[in-house]
Every structure is written in C-alpha cells, then in structure tokens.
Amino acid sequence: MKGKIAFEEHCAIAETLESTRAFAGDSGIWEDFTRQILDLGSERLEGMDRTGIEFAILSLNAPGVQGILNADEALAAARKGNDWMAEAVAKHPNRYAAFATLPMHDPDIASAELTRCVKELGFKGAMVNGFQQKDDPENTIYYDIPEYRSFWATVSELDVPFYLHPRMQIQSQARIYDGHPWLMSAPWGFAVETSIHSLRLCGSGLFDEFPNLKICIGHLGENIPFGLWRIDARMRWSRRAYRGQRPLGDYFRDHFHITTSGNFNDPAFKCTLDVLGKDKVYFCADYPFEHMKDATDWYDATTTITEQEKLQIGRTNAINLFNLDLK
Ligand code: GRE
Numbered sequence: 574m575k576g577k578i579a580f581e582e583h584c585a586i587a588e589t590l591e592s593t594r595a596f597a598g599d600s601g602i603w604e605d606f607t608r609q610i611l612d613l614g615s616e617r618l619e620g621m622d623r624t625g626i627e628f629a630i631l632s633l634n635a636p637g638v639q640g641i642l643n644a645d646e647a648l649a650a651a652r653k654g655n656d657w658m659a660e661a662v663a664k665h666p667n668r669y670a671a672f673a674t675l676p677m678h679d680p681d682i683a684s685a686e687l688t689r690c691v692k693e694l695g696f697k698g699a700m701v702n703g704f705q706q707k708d709d710p711e712n713t714i715y716y717d718i719p720e721y722r723s724f725w726a727t728v729s730e731l732d733v734p735f736y737l738h739p740r741m742q743i744q745s746q747a748r749i750y751d752g753h754p755w756l757m758s759a760p761w762g763f764a765v766e767t768s769i770h771s772l773r774l775c776g777s778g779l780f781d782e783f784p785n786l787k788i789c790i791g792h793l794g795e796n797i798p799f800g801l802w803r804i805d806a807r808m809r810w811s812r813r814a815y816r817g818q819r820p821l822g823d824y825f826r827d828h829f830h831i832t833t834s835g836n837f838n839d840p841a842f843k844c845t846l847d848v849l850g851k852d853k854v855y856f857c858a859d860y861p862f863e864h865m866k867d868a869t870d871w872y873d874a875t876t877t878i879t880e881q882e883k884l885q886i887g888r889t890n891a892i893n894l895f896n897l898d899l900k
C-alpha cells in the first residue's frame with residue numbers, strides 16, 4: 574500500500590544517542606543503527622519511498638531526556654532535539670512532522686516546552702519515554718500523580734495526542750529479571766513498564782477530569798488488549814484506591830490509540846482490533862529499531878483486514894488523529 578503514515582519513528586541527537594546503546598548489546602548493529610537514527614535525510618526518505626511510507630511523525634529515541642537526571646540539562650537537550658526535528662520538518666514538510674520531546678521533571682516546564690513545540694513549531698503532540706528520572710536515578714516520576722494535573726490540563730487545552738513510549742525499569746526494581754537480562758527491555762520488560770504506566774493513568778481519575786485526552790501506545794497495546802477483560806472482571810473483587818468513576822476498560826477503549834509499531838503479527842493485531850475497533854488502531858514501524866520493510870511487508874500482505882480498512886488504519890486514521898494536511 575502506498576501513502577502509509579507512521580508515527581513511532583525515532584531519531585536521536587548526540588545528547589540522547591548513548592542512552593540507547595545498552596539496548597544494542599552485543600548484536601553488532603550499533604554502527605548501522607547509529608547512522609540510521611542520526612539521519613533525517615536521504616537514507617530515511619529513500620527507505621520510506623521503497624516501503625510506501627509517505628509521511629512520518631518523528632520522535633527522539635528512548636529513554637532520551639527521561640533518563641537525564643538534571644532538569645536543566647534535560648531541558649537543553651529537549652530544546653535542541655525539538656529544534657533539530659523542526660528543521661527537518663521545515664525542509665521536508667510533505668514527508669515529516671514531529672512529536673515534542675519533553676523534560677518531565679517539572680509539570681510547568683514540560684507544559685511550556687509542549688506549548689512552544691505545538692504553537693511555534695507546529696508539532697503534532699508529544700512522545701514521552703515512560704517515567705522521568707529526576708536528580709537521583711532511583712527517583713522516578715509517573716504522570717498519574719496529582720502534581721501532574723496541570724501538565725495534563727495543557728495537553729487537554731492544546732488538544733494534541735500524548736504518545737507514551739517504553740523505557741526500561743530502574744535497577745532497584747529489576748530483581749525479578751535476575752540472571753535474565755535479555756528479558757528486561759523490548760522483548761518483555763518494555764511492555765510491563767508501559768502497560769502499568771498506562772493502567773495507572775486509567776485508574777487515577779485523569780480521564781474523568783480531562784475527557785478529551787488521547788494517549789497513544791505502541792506494540793499493539795503493550796499486551797493490554799489481551800488482558801483488558803480480566804482486569805475489569807477481577808476488579809469486581811478488589812478496587813482499592815482505584816480512582817476512576819467508570820470501569821477501567823471504558824477509559825482504555827475511549828482514550829487509547831494503539832499502533833502496530835514493532836509488533837507485526839496477525840494474532841495480536843486481531844486481538845487489538847477486536848478490543849479497540851478499527852478507528853483506534855494505526856500503522857507504525859518503529860524505525861530504526863525495526864526495519865521499515867519488516868513492518869510494511871507484513872502490513873501490506875496481511876489478510877486480517879480488508880483493503881479499505883488497510884487504507885484507514887495505514888493512513889486516514891492518522892490524518893484524522895493529528896489533523897494532518899494530507900489528502
Ligand atoms: C524502540 O523504540 O523499540 C526501542 C527504543 C530503545 C531501545 C530499544 C527499542 O526506543 O526497541
């Protein structure tokens with residue numbers, strides 16, 4: 574299919590690149606990967622041409638500024654990354670848009686940078702890589718806490734989607750992975766981290782306060798669609814400190830938008846479509862952590878959806894969600 578739109582497509586600046594190195598491990602991909610993630614020019618655009626991806630919304634790599642402990646340093650890196658993505662968008666406005674990178678140490682500073690990115694740079698929303706580490710590596714901030722309601726008020730007012738991207742858990746909470754470091758990141762741990770953060774948002778009353786919030790998550794829903802029915806079923810027994818007015822599944826189905834990033838697999842795709850419906854599901858690749866071709870070979874060939882649905886999930890849904898100026 575031509576004309577696909579993808580929006581979990583990463584780039585990096587020098588200040589954030591190293592934070593990703595640990596994930597490459599001993600796989601020998603670091604050199605190619607570095608070239609690809611630093612490039613917003615011909616290699617990426619030609620890859621998009623070859624695979625039928627017309628348009629990409631760019632975002633910085635993970636953990637990026639969420640792993641920078643010092644708030645000033647993180648703000649400087651975020652502004653640099655955002656300005657750099659804005660330049661690429663200005664150069665290729667019919668191929669790229671961008672998501673704001675936000676230092677989340679302080680809700681007001683995060684709100685100000687998001688506002689600058691959306692109002693001055695024309696960005697389409699934010700991509701945040703999970704919890705923010707602040708000052709001490711053990712100090713982690715999840716955004717369901719009451720102190721962050723002012724940030725969500727800004728997101729609500731700007732009316733842009735917020736993409737919650739995975740990152741790895743901190744060392745002190747990783748004992749369950751002892752002896753199995755392969756399990757900690759994208760193969761499984763990423764989904765644990767992002768699903769819990771997503772469910773925290775659902776259970777915090779956030780969506781009662783701001784009914785127009787739109788949260789994007791990748792990887793076909795970080796395993797939540799498969800478990801959603803059971804969450805509500807079991808919560809009939811225990812709802813301790815659950816602060817939502819409605820069952821959790823209602824918030825997830827109403828507020829979450831789910832992408833195919835890094836999960837090119839029909840059984841999971843079917844489950845996500847069954848749970849969320851075709852208006853809430855979107856094509857994404859997750860380049861350069863994934864090959865564009867792996868994403869598009871699967872998507873173009875899947876028989877799980879009709880050709881008309883392919884156009885909707887691969888393109889029109891994204892045009893509508895982000896108000897893109899594409900036909
Ligand atoms: C991803 O986006 O899939 C990703 C990262 C960082 C490390 C590994 C990974 O952003 O798969």
Ligand code: ZN
Pocket residue numbers: 581583738791834859862
């Ligand atoms: Zn990603």
